[in-house]
Amino acid sequence: MFNRRTIIGAFGAVALVGASLPASAQDMYIPLISKGFQHQFWQAVKAGADKAAAEFGVQVTFEGPDTEAQVDRQIDMLAAALAKNPVAIGFAALDSQAAIPLLQQAKDRNIPVVAFDSGVDSDIPVATASTDNLAAAALAADKMAELIGGSGKVALVVHDQTSRTGIDRRDGFVNRVKEAYPNIEIVSIQYGGGDHLQSTEITKSILQGNPDLKGIFGANEGSAIGVVNGAKELGKTDLVIIGYDSGAQQKQAIRDGVMAGAITQNPVGIGYETVKAAVAAAKGEAVEKNIDTGFYWYDKTNIDSPEIAAVLYD
């Protein structure tokens, strides 16, 4: 009967783990179902959620599928989370449509849903905690104007013209330039799918066509790296490059002075605000529909400051 003993022993261990947990069952429980788990960006979101959990005395769990393709795994996670009778749920949908039956179930059971990151395309969430990309890109435009002396030609390399982030970052930058900097001319807006190589080729063709170009804004990590590579390959050193998000390559480009600086979102803030809103919603308090989780400008001078280093990732 060695086999059976082995098995019983193993499950006994599981039972011990289980027995040690329900001690916190009286806490308010809020699961966060995210779009990912092991990437640095999501770990930063988790860190923010944990911070809020400690502050408000609630129990928070953070889960997400291995890749952003695994829509069904995320749905299973959401189903398990609902089974635990949470007081509220934080959710960043991979595919809003696929999640609707479960979100409806949450609504029917009066469990408030707080959307985070890119949010949930539905009217069920009571609040959405995400970056105000329009305002963030406007800050990039301000910095660009400052660095090129308020006049000259600039261009944009954006990841795409269909996603919410692509549209908002482009419009935020363009509108700010139009209303505040009449002497700056935007000569080209190109889309590279966030792909490093494609963005590199685009950058080179923009620079070929506009030798007197003063600056380029890369609207996400892949685009920004592409701009850096394109400028490098053409030996263009006087170009002002502004990026978005972080990542090891982009941080290095900023340290080396190739990139003037970049906008970073605040993933820690996203996690924190999501839990904060969920707690408020669970208590029946009013919550703001759109929570701006903030963003920062960082460059060579402040990249190592504790405030900035905390929101950057590799």
Added chain:
Amino acid sequence: MSNAVSQPVTSPFARVSGAQHRLLAFASLILLVVVFSIASENFMQTSNIIAILQATSVNGVLAVAATVVIITGGIDLSVGTLMTFCAVIAGVVLTYWGMPLPFGILAAILAGALCGCASGTFIAKMKIPPFIATLGMMLILKGLSLVISGTRPIYFNDTPGFTQISQGSIVGYFVPAVPLPNGVLILFLVAIVVAFVLSKTALGRYTFALGSNEEAVRLSGVNTDRWKIAVYTLAGSICGIAGLLIASRLNSAQPALGQGYELDAIAAVVIGGTSLSGGRGTVLGTLIGALIMSVLLNGLRILSVAQEWQTVVTGSIIILAVYIDMLRRKRM
């Protein structure tokens, strides 16, 4: 569904121990359920049990497909991406071409059978080892799914009945207290049919015979190539059903999904006591194996065990299950 018992090719010892293993696997499943029920009052709720079964439906069907192939001593690494491919085909037929629901269902299963037939041909006729042939198929189908769909999910909003395949509930219609989703019924149905095929038909007998001693079967004048292709075709059409289930559940064909699902399916097969060296295995065992995996994952989530540890525990259970299998065989 005790198909191993009726196999002429398995030894009498294997029969007994096969049953024993299934008993052991079933006992572990019950034990897991009991432990989780004691640990959390939220576990033993109708809605959660249904959530577990629904989470099992896709992996369960894929694991059944993997089982028949593994019994022949082969392996099918393409089950996950084939599932996705079939879902995309259903999307093309129903959403892009606007054809009625039955055509979409037929197209998905047919696409699965065709791809399975292709894998079988590579293996049987071109003598490419199953691991390589199906690895190639896995990548081909992954790519084709992305190409055909234009790397975007295809939604089934124009075919309202489509979500009923997995999310609807015939049982719930008659017994409102138990809204068992149709996807779970389909899993059980697939399992029963395949168990029947394995135990009562010529295809089933040759499936076990191929895994036990292919050379002996060939020397006795049987066209082994034909039967092998038939087995992979059967597995492929089952993957087509899995494709319908997942697409119906998500109300969309998600083209980037699927890779990695073959490993979960194989894990369920192995936990269920099917030998990777072929000739031995049962559908019931696989079903229990798939259930153990979902109960474990769901239970650990209910207990709020950190995600990184959930993975560690799942891995340990797979090794433990196979170790017990090894012990049992050494003792014989």
